Amino acid sequence: MEPRFVLSVLTFLLLQLLSLRALGEDQLPGSKNIFGNVGSSVLLDPKCESVLNDSDILWVLTVNGKDPVTILDYKENHHDFVPSEQFKSRLYLNSVTLSLTINNLQLADQGNYSITVNGFLAKTIKLFVYDMRNPIELAVAVGSSILLPGFTDQHFEDVNRVKWTFSETQILNYDEASQTASFIDSYKNRCVFYRSNGSLLLRNITLKDEGLYTVQINLNEIRSKMIHLKVFEPVPEPSISSNSTYVDTAIGLDCRVTAKKLSSVLWWKDGKVITNDQRYQLTEDNRTMVIKKATKSDCGMYTCTVENAVSKKNSSHSLAIYGLPPLIHYAMELSIVALIFAAANIFCIIVQCLRSDKQSKKNMLFSQFAVRSLKLL
Known part of the structure; x- marks a missing residue:
């Protein structure tokens, strides 16, 4: 091997060693x-x-x-x-x-x-x-279960402790050394902790479980995640009622439901969603649908669909529209009233005539009796 080549290699290695030493041992x-x-x-x-x-x-x-x-x-x-x-x-x-x-x-x-x-x-x-700017939004139904997410594999490294809190209350403390998870009493029998990623399974959800949950690694505020849990009761089936069934009137259909947290209320007819326009008006958060001026073509099946984050229900109502237009209807009513008055007047006249005829007959008999009496005298 040539001395010049060996010298070049040694010089290169020496320069690398000097560079690393300049950086410091640690x-x-x-x-x-x-x-x-x-x-x-x-x-x-x-x-x-x-x-x-x-x-x-x-x-x-x-x-x-x-x-x-x-x-x-x-x-x-x-x-x-x-x-x-x-x-x-x-x-x-x-x-x-x-x-x-x-x-x-x-x-x-x-x-x-x-x-x-x-x-x-x-x-x-x-x-x-x-990302701690906005909590993760999750929705769950009363009585069901939900998995509160932990961390990805990349974020779940060098873990010594994991802490879960609900509002200001610590509900879980996990120690990696002993691999034990300690729950407070109200969560002990309805929670499962997964130490592979720090997630938490919460069972038998109640309305009291709604709120902000925080999971934290090694008591480090940066290595945290927040979950905002919203709890909903499944919506019951709604009921529909109407205030009128006559043509040329404003017919209102009310969709009644006891649930409070509704994300949407929709009205349907013939497979199409009803919106505010020249014929329809939606009020009270879409719970009331008004047909501004009903015609016979508005007859049919109307469906109200109510929905929240965990469930959906609908109810249908068959709307039949009867009668003539109001003006004709009112004219007919006035005609009937007029006929009744006319009939009453005719009855009164007939009664009066009968009374007059009876009185005339009485007068005629009296006259005849008087004439006969005079002749006997």
Whole structure:
């Protein structure tokens, strides 16, 4: 083997060793976990000091095993660094520690961050991003069961303790060392804890179970998840009543249901949803449907569908429309009244005539009797 080749190899190895020693013993390439919340800031500190102007710095991001994406590339003797489009205006590079601050965290920022200094891998940092801005919304029916979700495999690492709370009350404490889960009495016989991902199965749901649940890893507020549980009673079957059945009148159909938390009330006729228009008017959160001016064509089957987050019920009503238009109906009523009065007047006249005829006959008999009496005298 040629001495010049051996000398080149030894020189290369020596330079690498000197570079690693410059980073410090505890800064050898390795991996650490960092946790952050959406919208907050996080510091990625590789703990390696260097003079920025004398170094080439490269930060890259790897997500789910895909090809690394360069997020920051700082060239030696340059005074500016160029972040990638994803991190534009959100990065700050410390010129001494080479740490990287990411502001306004996003879920897409989660992944493995690696820093290379002068061509040598210095550190890999695993960033986990949690979204605590809005709780997860879940709905469940009274008497049923629901699984309150835990964490994904990526988020459920290095777990020592898991704590579940309901409002301000701790309902579960799990210790990884002993692998035991301790429940408070009111949850002991109706909960199952899954230590593989921290999820919680809640059985025999009651209205009192509605509220905010929080699961936390290692008492770390960042490594948390909130679930807002809403509890509903299944909706009963509604009933429908109407106020009129005559043509040219405003016919109102009322959909009556005792449930309070309704997400929607819909009216149907002939397979089509009824909406507010020139013929129909919906009031009282759609519970009342008014046919503004009923005609014979409005006869048919009307269906009311009520729904909440856990159930749906419907009821149908057959609407028959009778009679003539109101004006004709009123005219007929007036005619009947007039006929009654006319009949009464005729009756009175007949009675009067009969009385007069009877009185005339009496007068005639009296006259005849008087004449006969005079003749006898």
